[in-house]
Amino acid sequence: MISAQSVTRTIGGFMLGPVSFDLEPGLVYALIGPNGSGKTTLFRLLVGYLRPDSGEIMRFGAPLLVDDQDQTRRLAYVPEVLNGHDNWPVSQVIEIYRRSYPSFDTARLYDYLDGIDRQKRFNRLSKGQQRRTMLALAMAAQTDVLLLDEPTDGIDPFARKDMQQAIAEYMDIGDRMAFIATHNLEDVRALADVILVLENGRQVGIWPKDDLTEGWQRLWLASAPPRALAGEVDRQTGAGIVVVTNDIAATQIDLANFGIGVVQRQAVEMVDSLRILIDRQSDTVP
Amino acid sequence: MVRIGDTTLPITLSLEASTPLYEQIESQLRQLIVSSVLAAGTPLPSVRMLASNLGCSVITTRRAYQDLEQEGLIHTLQGRGTIVADVPEEIRLQHQHGPIERSLQSAIAQARAAGLSHQELRTMLEQILTEEESQS
Structure with a gap:
C-alpha cells in the first residue's frame, strides 16, 4: 500500500x-x-x-x-x-x-x-x-x-x-x-x-509482533549446558544460569537431551525481546 | 468515543506455555463451541478486535479463525462478521470424546510401561468406577 x-x-x-x-x-x-x-x-x-x-x-x-x-x-x-x-x-x-x-x-x-x-x-x-x-x-x-x-x-x-x-x-x-x-x-x-x-x-x-513474544522464555537452569542451546538468544549469569530462548519447544528438547532441569521459567517482556533482536541485528550490520 | 458490539470472549493467552498462540486461541474457542458455552449463531469478535483484546496480531487471530472455519465450527458471512456454526451432534461428541480418549491412551501407555496386563488394567478401571459410583 x-x-x-x-x-x-x-x-x-x-x-x-x-x-x-x-x-x-x-x-x-x-x-x-x-x-x-x-x-x-x-x-x-x-x-x-x-x-x-x-x-x-x-x-x-x-x-x-x-x-x-x-x-x-x-x-x-x-x-x-x-x-x-x-x-x-x-x-x-x-x-x-x-x-x-x-x-x-x-x-x-x-x-x-x-x-x-x-x-x-x-x-x-x-x-x-x-x-x-x-x-x-x-x-x-x-x-x-x-x-x-x-x-x-x-x-x-x-x-x-x-x-x-x-x-x-x-x-x-x-x-x-x-x-x-x-x-x-x-x-x-x-x-x-x-x-x-x-x-x-x-x-x-x-x-x-508475535515473533517478539511467541516462544520466548527466560529459563533458570539447574546446571550450565555445554554449548548454546537450540533457540538460545541470550545468556546471563547472576542468580544461577539464565538463558533466554525464542524457541521454547526446541530448547526444551535440547535440555531434555542434556538432562538439565529447569528451576524457573518466565515470559519475556516485549521490550526485552526487542532489545535482544535489535542488538543481534546491529551486530550483523557493518 | 463509541464502542460498538465488542464481544469479549473468555480466552486468555499464556506466554509461559510452549503452545503457539494461534493454537491456544483455537483450542479454547473450540472448547467453548463444542461444550455449547457459545451457542450456534453467536457473533464472534472480528479478528482485529480479538487481536486487540488478546494483545496479539491479526495474523495470529486470522489463522485461528481460518482453521476453525475449516473444521466447520465457525462461519464467516461476507461483510457480516463471523458467527458460531451449527455444529452437528456427532461432531460435537467427537470433539468432546477426543481429549478423553487421548488421556486414556496415555494412561494405558503408562500402565504398559509399568508392566500391567490388560486384565489388571480393566480391574483397576472397574475399581475406580465403582468407587466413584459409591461416592456419588
Missing part, C-alpha cells in the same frame, strides 16, 4: 535511511525508535512534505507525487506537534477536513469528540483534547491509510484505551492500513501487527 525503496534524506547533520519496507493493507505497523531516530522525518517523507535525496516512495501502486490530490485524499496524517489551527474554533477545523475528504463521516466524528466543545478555539483545548480532536478528524476522514505520530502522547489512561479501541474499529473496515509511531508499548500491544525499529536514522529491523 505504501512502500519505500532505499529512501534517504539528510536534514542538517542528520541522515535518515536508507529505509526500505512494504506496508500491506489490513495491518497496523508500529514505528518504534528513541527521540531523534528519524520517525518524524520518515512520516514527512511518506506524506510528501519532504522529498527523498535518493530512493523511491510508492503509494497505492504509484510513485509519490506531491501534487497528486487523489493520493493525498486516501491518506490522513496526524503529526506529533500540532499547529496551524491554533486560533481557529474547532468547528472551523472540522469544516476544512469535511471539504478536503470526500468520505468524511461527520456523525462518527461527533461520536469521537463527545465532551469536547466545538465552539472553543483549538489552542484553548487541553493537550489531550487537541490530540483527541486531531486523531478523531483523521479517522473520520475515512481514508485508506492513517499515519499517526505519537497519537496517545499526553492522554490519560481512559482516553488512551478509547483511542486504541477507535483505531481498532477504524481498521475493521475494508483493507485499511495504519502506521503508528509510538513510545508506548501498551499501544503496541493493543494495536500493532508488525514492528519497525529506527535508531539514529537507521532502519534496524521489521518484525511481526
Whole structure:
C-alpha cells in the first residue's frame, strides 16, 4: 500500500535511511525508535512534505507525487506537534477536513469528540483534547491509510484505551492500513501487527509482533549446558544460569537431551525481546 | 468515543506455555463451541478486535479463525462478521470424546510401561468406577 525503496534524506547533520519496507493493507505497523531516530522525518517523507535525496516512495501502486490530490485524499496524517489551527474554533477545523475528504463521516466524528466543545478555539483545548480532536478528524476522514505520530502522547489512561479501541474499529473496515509511531508499548500491544525499529536514522529491523513474544522464555537452569542451546538468544549469569530462548519447544528438547532441569521459567517482556533482536541485528550490520 | 458490539470472549493467552498462540486461541474457542458455552449463531469478535483484546496480531487471530472455519465450527458471512456454526451432534461428541480418549491412551501407555496386563488394567478401571459410583 505504501512502500519505500532505499529512501534517504539528510536534514542538517542528520541522515535518515536508507529505509526500505512494504506496508500491506489490513495491518497496523508500529514505528518504534528513541527521540531523534528519524520517525518524524520518515512520516514527512511518506506524506510528501519532504522529498527523498535518493530512493523511491510508492503509494497505492504509484510513485509519490506531491501534487497528486487523489493520493493525498486516501491518506490522513496526524503529526506529533500540532499547529496551524491554533486560533481557529474547532468547528472551523472540522469544516476544512469535511471539504478536503470526500468520505468524511461527520456523525462518527461527533461520536469521537463527545465532551469536547466545538465552539472553543483549538489552542484553548487541553493537550489531550487537541490530540483527541486531531486523531478523531483523521479517522473520520475515512481514508485508506492513517499515519499517526505519537497519537496517545499526553492522554490519560481512559482516553488512551478509547483511542486504541477507535483505531481498532477504524481498521475493521475494508483493507485499511495504519502506521503508528509510538513510545508506548501498551499501544503496541493493543494495536500493532508488525514492528519497525529506527535508531539514529537507521532502519534496524521489521518484525511481526508475535515473533517478539511467541516462544520466548527466560529459563533458570539447574546446571550450565555445554554449548548454546537450540533457540538460545541470550545468556546471563547472576542468580544461577539464565538463558533466554525464542524457541521454547526446541530448547526444551535440547535440555531434555542434556538432562538439565529447569528451576524457573518466565515470559519475556516485549521490550526485552526487542532489545535482544535489535542488538543481534546491529551486530550483523557493518 | 463509541464502542460498538465488542464481544469479549473468555480466552486468555499464556506466554509461559510452549503452545503457539494461534493454537491456544483455537483450542479454547473450540472448547467453548463444542461444550455449547457459545451457542450456534453467536457473533464472534472480528479478528482485529480479538487481536486487540488478546494483545496479539491479526495474523495470529486470522489463522485461528481460518482453521476453525475449516473444521466447520465457525462461519464467516461476507461483510457480516463471523458467527458460531451449527455444529452437528456427532461432531460435537467427537470433539468432546477426543481429549478423553487421548488421556486414556496415555494412561494405558503408562500402565504398559509399568508392566500391567490388560486384565489388571480393566480391574483397576472397574475399581475406580465403582468407587466413584459409591461416592456419588
